[in-house]
Amino acid sequence: MSKTVLVCCGTGCLANGSKKVAGAFRQLLAGTDHQVECVVKETGCNGFCENGPLVQILPDDITYYKVQVQDVGEIVEKTILAGAPVERLLYKNDAGQRVRSQQENPFYAPQMKVALRNIGKIEPSSVEDYMAHGGYRALKKALTMTGEEIVRELEASGLRGRGGAGFPTGTKWRSAMELERFPKYVACNGDEGDPGAFMDRSILEGDPHSVLEGMAICALAIRAEEGFLYIRDEYGLAVHNVQEAIAQAEARGILGEHILGSDRRLKLSVVRGGGAFVCGESTALMASVEGRVGEPRAKYIRSVQRGLWDCPTVLNNVETLANVPVILEHGGAEFAKLGTERSKGTKVFALVGKVKRTGLVEVPMGATLRHLIYDIGGGVKGNRPFKAVQTGGPSGGCIPADMLDLPVDFDTLKARGAMMGSGGMIVMDDRSCMVEVARYYIKFLSEESCGKCTPCREGLRHMLAILTDICEGRGQESDLELLEQLCDTLEDASLCALGKSAPNPVRTTLKYFRDEYEAHIKEHRCPAGVCTALTRFVINPDKCVGCGACQRACPAGVISGSGKKVPRVIDNTRCIVCGSCREACRFDAVEAKGRAGL
Amino acid sequence: MNITINGKTCTCEKGEFLLEVARRNGIPIPTLCHHPALAGQGSCRVCLVEVDEGRGPKIVVSCVYPIQRECTVETDSERVRRERGMVLALLRKRAPESRRIAGMCRLYGAPELPRLTPADTGKCILCGLCTRACTELSVGAISTVNRGVLKEIATPYHEPSTVCVGCGACANVCPTEAIPLTETAETRTIWGKTFQLVRCASCGRILGTREELELAAKRCGQEPETLCERCRKAATAQILADVYGD
Numbered sequence: 124m125s126k127t128v129l130v131c132c133g134t135g136c137l138a139n140g141s142k143k144v145a146g147a148f149r150q151l152l153a154g155t156d157h158q159v160e161c162v163v164k165e166t167g168c169n170g171f172c173e174n175g176p177l178v179q180i181l182p183d184d185i186t187y188y189k190v191q192v193q194d195v196g197e198i199v200e201k202t203i204l205a206g207a208p209v210e211r212l213l214y215k216n217d218a219g220q221r222v223r224s225q226q227e228n229p230f231y232a233p234q235m236k237v238a239l240r241n242i243g244k245i246e247p248s249s250v251e252d253y254m255a256h257g258g259y260r261a262l263k264k265a266l267t268m269t270g271e272e273i274v275r276e277l278e279a280s281g282l283r284g285r286g287g288a289g290f291p292t293g294t295k296w297r298s299a300m301e302l303e304r305f306p307k308y309v310a311c312n313g314d315e316g317d318p319g320a321f322m323d324r325s326i327l328e329g330d331p332h333s334v335l336e337g338m339a340i341c342a343l344a345i346r347a348e349e350g351f352l353y354i355r356d357e358y359g360l361a362v363h364n365v366q367e368a369i370a371q372a373e374a375r376g377i378l379g380e381h382i383l384g385s386d387r388r389l390k391l392s393v394v395r396g397g398g399a400f401v402c403g404e405s406t407a408l409m410a411s412v413e414g415r416v417g418e419p420r421a422k423y424i425r426s427v428q429r430g431l432w433d434c435p436t437v438l439n440n441v442e443t444l445a446n447v448p449v450i451l452e453h454g455g456a457e458f459a460k461l462g463t464e465r466s467k468g469t470k471v472f473a474l475v476g477k478v479k480r481t482g483l484v485e486v487p488m489g490a491t492l493r494h495l496i497y498d499i500g501g502g503v504k505g506n507r508p509f510k511a512v513q514t515g516g517p518s519g520g521c522i523p524a525d526m527l528d529l530p531v532d533f534d535t536l537k538a539r540g541a542m543m544g545s546g547g548m549i550v551m552d553d554r555s556c557m558v559e560v561a562r563y564y565i566k567f568l569s570e571e572s573c574g575k576c577t578p579c580r581e582g583l584r585h586m587l588a589i590l591t592d593i594c595e596g597r598g599q600e601s602d603l604e605l606l607e608q609l610c611d612t613l614e615d616a617s618l619c620a621l622g623k624s625a626p627n628p629v630r631t632t633l634k635y636f637r638d639e640y641e642a643h644i645k646e647h648r649c650p651a652g653v654c655t656a657l658t659r660f661v662i663n664p665d666k667c668v669g670c671g672a673c674q675r676a677c678p679a680g681v682i683s684g685s686g687k688k689v690p691r692v693i694d695n696t697r698c699i700v701c702g703s704c705r706e707a708c709r710f711d712a713v714e715a716k717g718r719a720g721l
Numbered sequence: 722m723n724i725t726i727n728g729k730t731c732t733c734e735k736g737e738f739l740l741e742v743a744r745r746n747g748i749p750i751p752t753l754c755h756h757p758a759l760a761g762q763g764s765c766r767v768c769l770v771e772v773d774e775g776r777g778p779k780i781v782v783s784c785v786y787p788i789q790r791e792c793t794v795e796t797d798s799e800r801v802r803r804e805r806g807m808v809l810a811l812l813r814k815r816a817p818e819s820r821r822i823a824g825m826c827r828l829y830g831a832p833e834l835p836r837l838t839p840a841d842t843g844k845c846i847l848c849g850l851c852t853r854a855c856t857e858l859s860v861g862a863i864s865t866v867n868r869g870v871l872k873e874i875a876t877p878y879h880e881p882s883t884v885c886v887g888c889g890a891c892a893n894v895c896p897t898e899a900i901p902l903t904e905t906a907e908t909r910t911i912w913g914k915t916f917q918l919v920r921c922a923s924c925g926r927i928l929g930t931r932e933e934l935e936l937a938a939k940r941c942g943q944e945p946e947t948l949c950e951r952c953r954k955a956a957t958a959q960i961l962a963d964v965y966g967d
Binding site: 416 | 804807811836869
């Protein structure tokens with residue numbers, strides 16, 4: 124009998140010591156005469172990082188969470204040798220029951236994995252493992268097809284770019300294919316830089332060959348012989364795994380001088396990003412690959428016509444490319460059965476923020492925000508009221524509670540002023556200040572704007588100054604109109620998509636949470652109790668039970684009172700407004716008030 | 722092909738930049754980062770206009786907008802005036818000491834925006850024209866440094882450049898006279914470096930810096946120039962007169 128131990132070695136689990144766990148399994152299982160033959164594999168990210176390290180035992184289909192080295196002995200003894208689960212390491216579902224299989228886990232059960240199909244199942248460092256799971260079959264098929272046939276499959280699939288803009292991939296490939304200028308290039312955009320997003324990192328780390336296969340299929344279709352993967356340098360493991368995968372694919376004759384023994388060639392290489400968010404913009408990325416400063420150019424002529432070194436270039440996002448082998452293998456029509464009318468297939472989201480279960484989730488396009496946040500995510504942490512979800516990264520927007528039943532696809536959110544973007548999804552509860560959220564994103568963008576064009580560079584500087592003023596109690600009533608005026612100019616007159624979409628965080632918060640801005644400006648009060656200059660925490664004596672949790676949490680030692688059932692009192696003159704007391708209180712007794720009268 | 726600019730029919734070639742076509746037809750469009758000798762970058766955004774190719778009007782910057790199909794263009798519509806005014810107003814906050822920007826703000830009715838704090842000092846609008854001139858015509862001694870709100874134009878590490886030849890091309894193309902270039906009888910100082918000036922051996926007019934003349938000579942494979950253009954012409958005329966005299 125043989126068993127497989129899959130130890131998650133994605134970045135999150137690695138940080139929690141999964142490498143040592145894998146080592147412990149190998150050590151315990153090697154060299155002894157167990158009746159069970161066992162393979163230990165270090166896989167990519169399973170997406171449920173907050174519960175890592177994850178260990179899955181096959182064929183028993185048992186998944187353990189938060190496994191530490193000291194648990195390994197027990198797992199070997201009970202599960203691997205005797206087939207029985209270690210109850211305490213199983214996931215506890217919402218009803219409090221321990222579940223064995225991932226399919227019983229409410230985080231995984233509603234998901235449908237297409238782009239993430241292999242991640243967690245295969246060893247990213249093994250091309251053999253990828254091929255054992257059907258890898259490079261699509262490339263083999265593509266070699267028997269003409270470019271026209273390949274592009275037709277892509278068009279039939281309805282696949283749209285997963286980087287955020289949602290441009291139809293088939294259309295892009297066709298433009299490049301029909302140009303009779305050589306050389307042509309394929310490129311992969313792995314410069315994922317949205318705060319809180321890690322979809323592409325996970326794919327590059329956990330299943331690098333799927334991206335290489337997608338690029339190779341594209342290269343066959345458009346007749347390119349060279350390609351680049353632009354990966355942000357902070358993604359050390361992704362860079363390493365992709366480089367290793369290219370070397371393996373070349374050594375096995377899959378890529379390189381003769382793609383799978385044919386007379387077609389493809390040379391792929393990794394370009395490490397220079398650490399600028401703007402390099403995720405296509406023309407800035409290409410400038411950076413060429414060795415120039417990562418600044419966008421006006422895209423009146425598309426980069427597919429004038430891309431790398433002014434040659435025809437197809438640039439696709441990591442997740443887009445990971446979908447390509449599936450489309451080729453099963454046909455575009457089959458892929459198009461998933462998703463909505465205009466957004467086909469699945470989408471990977473990084474579900475983070477104030478949500479009970481955070482992680483990487485993949486669902487068919489058109490799933491509602493409610494499904495993502497409440498069914499998969501388990502709802503808001505601490506059962507607090509949901510306030511907003513920020514989608515699409517810094518260029519996205521904040522969507523309020525009454526839109527939770529909107530389907531998530533390329534077009535619906537755009538119509539509401541937000542965007543699905545590359546898949547970042549940050550959940551916020553009633554203790555998130557929407558003015559502060561807007562300020563945070565504008566600060567991020569003002570630092571990450573390339574600074575080439577006037578509206579983006581100067582407009583963001585002034586927007587940040589105004590938003591900071593509002594958060595610190597210096598806001599003026601005319602500020603909101605001025606902010607909207609600046610938003611208009613950025614949208615209309617900026618050079619690239621970064622500047623044109625930069626107003627979104629401000630626009631959507633102004634549209635859906637205008638009352639919060641007004642409370643800051645007119646009443647000098649931050650309703651969420653976040654902006655320290657406008658907040659005073661007060662303990663409601665009717666709610667306080669005198670447990671003293673706030674006192675123990677207070678780093679400044681300014682909460683007085685003692686004894687059970689005696690309400691505590693905060694000395695507001697010495698309070699640093701950190702909010703630790705409010706976090707610590709289980710009775711909602713700590714209330715945020717304005718600083719008026721202090 | 723024909724396009725319509727402000728109601729006037731203009732003939733142009735496919736791929737020609739909109740700005741060139743407009744100017745050729747006597748239709749003024751303001752620019753700052755544009756220089757006829759250098760490739761356009763579309764960074765200052767002052768030359769923005771409204772173009773309708775049949776799918777509704779959109780804002781484009783005319784200096785780098787290649788005409789692909791028949792279209793109608795408005796260079797002075799309400800939307801153009803509003804956005805151009807805002808761009809100029811933002812540039813005035815960036816370069817409060819620039820008289821040219823102040824003048825353009827008056828001319829195009831830019832809003833005052835008193836709520837916004839101007840940058841401390843300066844005339845530089847960060848258009849990058851100087852860096853392009855230096856890279857393409859001279860030695861690439863300056864470049865844009867940093868990004869976003871911290872962007873500036875500088876020599877590497879803000880130290881006097883080891884490659885700068887003091888040609889002054891950067892100061893020459895700067896639309897807002899933001900690059901200080903000072904000269905004494907014998908020297909020129911720019912970007913924190915002082916150069917020896919060479920004068921015409923005949924009339925004494927300034928020819929340029931020694932390094933600049935050496936670079937030019939090296940590029941043409943000749944000895945450095947010693948005469949100014951006028952004296953060189955006069956000398957050549959004298960030689961011709963001596964040979965073919967009478």
